[in-house]
Amino acid sequence: MKELKKDEFPSKKWNLDYGFSGNVEINGIKTTIIIAFNEHYPYKKPIFFLKDYDALDFIPHVENDGYICYTDDNIILNSQVPNEILEQTTLLVLDTLKKGNNKVNINDFFEEFEDYWNRNHAQFDTTLISSFRPTEEVQLIRRAKIGGKIIIGLDDNAIVETAIRFKTSRRPNKALFRNCIYIPLENPLLPPNYNDFWESEELKSKIFENVSAENRKKLSEILDKYHKIKKEELIVISQPKSNGLVLYGVIYKGLNEDNHPLVMDASFNIKPVDIIRLEKEIIQPRGGGDTTLNEKKILLIGCGSVGSILAPELIKFGIGNITIVDNDFISTDNIYRHQLGLNFLSKNKAIAMSKFLEENYPYTTIKPIDNSIENSVTNSIIDLQDYDLIVSATGSPNTNFYLNNYLFKNTINTPIIYCWNEPYGIGGHSLLVQNRSSCYNCLYDENLVNKGSFCLPGQHFSKKIAGCSSSFVPFSSLDSHKTAVLTLDLVKNFLNNNIHNNPYLSWKGDNQDFINAGFMTSKRYDLSNNELIKSRYEYIDNTCSICSIK
Secondary structure, eight states: OEEEOGGGSSOSTTOOOEEEEEEEEETTEEEEEEEEEOTTTTSSOOEEEESSTTBTBSOTTBOTTOBBOOSOTTOOOOTTOHHHHHHHHHHHHHHHHHHHHTTTTTHHHHHTHHHHHHTOTTOOSSOEEEOOOOOSSOEEEEEEEETTEEEEESSHHHHHHHHHHTTSOSOGGGSOEEEEEEEEOSSOOOOOOTTOOOOHHHHHHHHHHHSOHHHHHHHHHHHHHOOSOOSSEEEEEEEEETTEEEEEEEEEESOOOSSOGGGOOSOOEEEEEOEEEOOHHHHHHHTTOOGGGTTOEEEEEOOSTTHHHHHHHHHHHTOOEEEEEOOOBOOTTTGGGSSSOGGGTTSBHHHHHHHHHHHHSSSOEEEEEOSOHHHHHHTTSOOGGGOSEEEEOSOOHHHHHHHHHHHHHTTOOOOEEEEEEOGGGSEEEEEEEOSTTOOGGGGBOTTOOBTTOSBOTTOOOOEESSSGGGEEOOOOHHHHHHHHHHHHHHHHHHHTTOOOSOOEEEEEOOOHHHHHTTOOBOGGGGSOHHHHHHTTTTTOOTTOTTTSOO
């Protein structure tokens, strides 16, 4: 064993403080392993390196600086037994190296191809951005250099749209657009060694040997007609892995030919190109988005404290089309209860939220309506039948009565969720009405008392900062988040067909501030959380004047 100084570690990115090196033998091959530690060990895992990354051949899970990826970063370490941590992690490292040298885990090269590709020493210095969805057919696609980046797309419009959507340039239409060839491989290639990229003849052979017969024919047809060769020519390659397709590029440099280099036997200077993939199907699922929801249309009524939380979260769910209706404006009185801050002061809430969403979340269609829902419906600005789901987050019982009555009176079967906060943080509620077995009106008795409320009837909760125009119901941003989470759970379960009735759901908070302010809770507040769930259908009124009429 040899103790190492801080500046003797192969990589600086791990902030290593001490360690040592020693010799090991793997399958009869003697090599040197470095074990290094951060000063926070044993709360940080030990870091292992091969002194020579290719001492055991080019194998999976060993990076170009020799770093050995032997476990996930979220491994749980028992800090009480640091010696056991070192022993167990060393065994994991040796197992990883043995599997690599025995080619037991060679398929990991295919699954993690991009990672090895991007570490190649010959990497081209220009970033390539793609919103192109890989297909199974060889085809000509388009490329353009915009804002210092190469963007590829199915056509010029797709490239311009990507440049605008991801803010790579303010004037993407001024770019020079050119062809490039997209080639899907039938069989995956192993990544080239970090310090040894393919020769152009080798690449050509790999391509023609690993495309389908049909694509080989189509590629030859394209190449026969591919003239006006530029100094740089790009080819984009895809290959299969277990959960989709890998996408990468190769650029030919310094060309001065009449024909495409893929039809020539000469040697050319080629470089690997890293592709940043921006397809909706790639970036949405990483945030938990469900691409099957992209075509769903949601009408969000009210973009205040609760609605401004719901809007971006619905986008993150995977919802691709949202109409937002609100005729109110963001004021200094409510910026601490709204997701949009001072940058949107005095702006209409629907328009402001639309701008925020379109600037921050690609592949979404947002339609803001600066009007009340009543006027929007009466004047045919919107049709409630056009949506897969309506969410009313106004918190206004009168607006909810209007929507409830309009839907039932006009036999509109669009499901709707009503959600609102109770005052002083004592709770919040969400009601889903997706069939005609119950409705919002069922919540109220003949005296218009909400039977599902946590507040005893006959109390008034509005506060005033100045005059009547400044009155508000006291609740916090945290309360709105809780109601939004309750509602989002309901939305998700509904869209996934996990709910078939009309549940009334509630979250219950602490009542101390409510009591201190001189108010009293209802009997329903005294129910346990389990009892609240069990009673989620008890609000239904079989004599309701709205939904019981057949």
